[in-house]
Amino acid sequence: MISVEGVSRGYDDGARGTVRVLDGVKLEVAKGEFVAIVGRSGTGKSTLLHVLGGLDTGFTGEVTVAGTKLSKLKDGALSRFRNESVGFVFQSFHLVQGLSALENVMLPAAFAAGEGGGEAQAREALTRVGLGDKALRLPSQLSGGERQRVAIARALFNRPQVLLCDEPTGNLDAQTADEVIALFKSLNAQGLTIIAVTHEDRLREAAGRVVSLTDGRLST
Ligand SMILES: Nc1ncnc2c1ncn2[C@@H]1O[C@H](COP(=O)(O)OP(=O)(O)OP(=O)(O)O)[C@@H](O)[C@H]1O
Ligand SMILES: [Mg+2]
Known part of the structure; x- marks a missing residue:
């Protein structure tokens, strides 16, 4: 690999x-x-x-x-x-404060030309990290561990082979x-x-x- x-x-x-x-x-x-x-x-x-x-x-x-x-x-x-x-996860979570968990996870789609919005894919990634029920929370409404799990979901969004x-x-x-x-x-x-x-x-x-x-x- x-x-x-x-x-x-x-x-x-x-x-x-x-x-x-x-x-x-x-x-x-x-x-x-x-x-x-x-x-x-x-x-x-x-x-x-x-x-x-x-x-x-x-x-x-x-x-x-x-x-x-x-x-x-x-x-x-x-x-x-x-x-x-590849997906990246950093020490500081690098979430965009004004965006919901779901929108943060969908950010990689914004950079991929020709892709749809990817909301279903983002929901799937959030479910994978155990945050399916907090998709609409802002980062400020999440705990530190939850913020890092959102960052992990964002890293998983495009289904990378390596994290x-x-x-x-x-x-x-x-x-x-x-x-x-x-x-x-x-x-x-x-x-x-x-x-x-x-x-x-x-x-x-x-x-x-x-x-x-x-x-x-x-x-x-
Ligand atoms: N852009 C840069 N220009 C010059 N030197 C750099 C640059 N980036 C890193 N370095 C130097 O390269 C070395 C390795 O840096 P690196 O960030 O990879 O270390 P690290 O093992 O991740 O350290 P830490 O555990 O503190 O995060 C350091 O001495 C650092 O000062
Ligand atoms: Mg380092």
């Missing part, structure tokens, strides 16, 4: 020259796996996730995700890949985090491939495999 081979990513750091954040990363993830990525702050975990999701194209090396080789994609194909093949999560429980208290982790486990049991960057022990335990990013490389 995911194949990463010899991937490096550096940033120009003025006087210090180029700083290599990723340095020959190798990773193979099979369909249906649930992988946690751990590592100290600043080691490049978010950078790696952005590469996997087609948000960062400034890397060298080979990256294939859900059958798409990212290295040589043109802009149009890249945005189609981002919209259709990429960056500290998805980082803004949640322990009990609420557990609910979100249980949701990830159930989505994974339904066949969704999940990659989650995390500092959270329980999310790490929920994953079938943990890989650690140190000095620009992944190890098990």
Whole structure:
């Protein structure tokens, strides 16, 4: 499902020259796996996730995700890949405050040319995360865990094959985090491939495999 081979990513750091954040990363993830990525702050975990999701194209090396080789994609194909093949979940939920849960979930449809409104699909995604009955609430009328579940429903809206999560429980208290982790486990049991960057022990335990990013490389 995911194949990463010899991937490096550096940033120009003025006087210090180029700083290599990723340095020959190798990773193979099979369909249906649930992988946690751990590592100290600043080691490049978010950078790696952005590469996997087609948000960062400034890397060298080979990256294939859900059958798409990212290295040589043109802009149009890249945005189609981002919209259709992967779903993103972030630490802060990035919901639009003035829109209902349902409308927030439907946002990806607004970016997909030629698509209908997708309301039925959005309702289905909200039902999948257990919020079918709160579709018309505004984010301000939802708890933190519910907001993150709306964000997960939005990530699932286009039925991606892979869910990429960056500290998805980082803004949640322990009990609420557990609910979100249980949701990830159930989505994974339904066949969704999940990659989650995390500092959270329980999310790490929920994953079938943990890989650690140190000095620009992944190890098990
Ligand atoms: N746009 C950028 N320009 C320059 N340096 C950057 C840029 N984005 C990230 N970096 C640097 O790359 C390194 C890795 O950043 P990244 O956000 O991937 O770390 P992380 O492992 O996700 O950290 P955290 O656990 O704190 O979220 C950091 O040293 C950061 O300062
Ligand atoms: Mg990060």
